[in-house]
Amino acid sequence: MNDSQASRRKFLQTTAAGAALGSGLLTSLPAHADDKILIGYWPIASGLPLYTALERGFFKEAGLNVEGAKFASAQQVAEAMIAGRVHGSANGTASAALGLAEITSPGLFKIICSNPSNYKHVLDQFVVPLDSPIKSIAELKGKRVASGPGIQNVTLAKVILEKNGIANPTVTELPIGQHVPALAAGQLDAVYTLEPTGTSGRLKKLTRVLENGVISKYVLGNAEAPWFGGSASVTTAFLKEQPALARKYIEVYAKAVDFVRKNPAEVRQHLDGFTSIDPSLVKEVPLAGFTLYNEFSASDVDYFQKFFDVFTERKIFSRAVPVKPLLYTA
Numbered sequence: 527m528n529d530s531q532a533s534r535r536k537f538l539q540t541t542a543a544g545a546a547l548g549s550g551l552l553t554s555l556p557a558h559a560d561d562k563i564l565i566g567y568w569p570i571a572s573g574l575p576l577y578t579a580l581e582r583g584f585f586k587e588a589g590l591n592v593e594g595a596k597f598a599s600a601q602q603v604a605e606a607m608i609a610g611r612v613h614g615s616a617n618g619t620a621s622a623a624l625g626l627a628e629i630t631s632p633g634l635f636k637i638i639c640s641n642p643s644n645y646k647h648v649l650d651q652f653v654v655p656l657d658s659p660i661k662s663i664a665e666l667k668g669k670r671v672a673s674g675p676g677i678q679n680v681t682l683a684k685v686i687l688e689k690n691g692i693a694n695p696t697v698t699e700l701p702i703g704q705h706v707p708a709l710a711a712g713q714l715d716a717v718y719t720l721e722p723t724g725t726s727g728r729l730k731k732l733t734r735v736l737e738n739g740v741i742s743k744y745v746l747g748n749a750e751a752p753w754f755g756g757s758a759s760v761t762t763a764f765l766k767e768q769p770a771l772a773r774k775y776i777e778v779y780a781k782a783v784d785f786v787r788k789n790p791a792e793v794r795q796h797l798d799g800f801t802s803i804d805p806s807l808v809k810e811v812p813l814a815g816f817t818l819y820n821e822f823s824a825s826d827v828d829y830f831q832k833f834f835d836v837f838t839e840r841k842i843f844s845r846a847v848p849v850k851p852l853l854y855t856a
Contacts (some may be wrong), residue, residue, distance in 0.1 A: 563592045563764075563775055564612045566603035569801045570702075571722065572618030572641045572649070572756050572814040577796040579782035588778045590771070594800070600756075601626075601676055607635060607761055613775075614760035617641045617816065621757045621830075622678035622837055625847045635759040636854035638776050639783055640822075640830070641814040642752030645739030648812040649755065651724050652686070652736040654716045655709045663690040663737060669715035672700040672708065677842055678755070682741055683718035685836060689744040703802055709733050722803050722811040729810060745836060746829055752817070754830045760854070776819075776854065783816045819854040827853075 563585075567573045576594055579585050585592040595612055597603045600620035604627035606612045615624065617639055627634055643649035654660050660669070666687060673683035680697050687695035697718070700708060705717045710732040717723070718740070727733025737743075741753040758779065765772045786793050794808045803811060817826060830849045837843040 561591050563590060564595050565592060565614050565616055566595045566597055566606050566612040567616035568600045568603060568618050569596055570618045571797055571801060571803065571811055573616040573800065574786050574793060574796060575779060575782040575816065576616035577800040578786055578793045579778060581796045584778050584782055588774055590775060590778060599676055610763065613764040615758055617758040618756040620676060620678040621754055623676065624757055624759060625834055625837060625843060628847055628852065629844055633762050635761050636765065637757045637759050637819060637852050638779060638854045639758040639816055639818050640754040641756045641816055642754050643814060644742040644752060645749050647815040648738045649721055649814060650741045651719060651738045652716055652740055653705065653709065653719055653724050653727060653733050654736050656732055656734050660716065660736065666716050667692045671716050672698040672714050673718040674702045674720060675699045681837065681840060681842060682745060686718065686740050686744045706733055722807050725810045726807055729807065746832055751829045752826055753833060780818055783818060822853060
């Protein structure tokens with residue numbers, strides 16, 4: 527088996543949990559017409575720029591025929607890009623899943639926007655039952671801990687636990703929508719999760735947040751560092767085969783990002799219908815930050831690279847994946 531075959535095999539292994547659903551969804555997607563742009567998304571809050579552009583008609587106003595293709599996981603979005611079934615990914619698609627896809631299919635995509643988070647822009651967190659006596663992550667030694675599905679979530683949860691003195695931690699994968707019920711039922715002691723889990727559990731008075739912004743603090747070593755955990759992208763095939771269309775799509779996506787930044791209260795309504803977030807939570811859920819391809823500072827790239835290097839060090843990436851060449855350049 528050569529390196530390329532081994533990389534693809536490893537990527538497919540990481541998506542095994544959703545393989546059946548993913549295969550069915552991929553084969554059901556229509557072959558795109560010359561003017562149709564299909565964008566894969568994982569239905570979480572970070573995909574708000576895509577939802578906003580679709581709901582407010584930004585793409586139609588620009589003469590673009592854009593459709594969103596919903597997938598059950600970020601890994602399935604990446605697989606669809608490899609298979610040529612979609613033209614790109616929306617924000618919220620796990621950056622590590624894209625990194626694995628890059629190893630599998632070098633030169634597959636360019637990042638047009640990422641969604642940074644930290645303790646101020648809350649996305650990642652550890653959550654425990656409301657009446658739990660646990661006061662710190664270090665107290666989770668020997669406890670039942672779960673994370674969201676996918677290699678990115680599991681790996682990061684383990685790194686955080688190790689950084690808090692817990693050797694060889696065990697982490698169970700569980701769909702994020704099941705985190706609050708599992709904690710409330712006493713099936714778990716803690717979860718590494720993503721918003722709106724913390725908000726949902728708090729409003730229902732079932733759980734409490736143990737700590738927010740854990741990736742920046744424990745993985746990147748700086749609580750204020752941006753963690754670029756999710757990214758929007760376009761495939762290089764799209765850029766090469768339909769350059770004018772691709773550029774126009776990127777311009778409109780950037781317009782949507784700007785609109786989200788300037789109208790956070792107004793765009794929250796677009797989470798309903800695209801995500802499973804309960805309408806009662808829409809006004810409470812923290813919104814992600816967004817960094818466009820032409821807004822990355824040298825420091826941003828360094829932190830993004832540090833994040834990717836974790837997966838190389840743990841041999842989840844079979845080779846180093848440089849971040850800078852993955853950023854789109856106009």
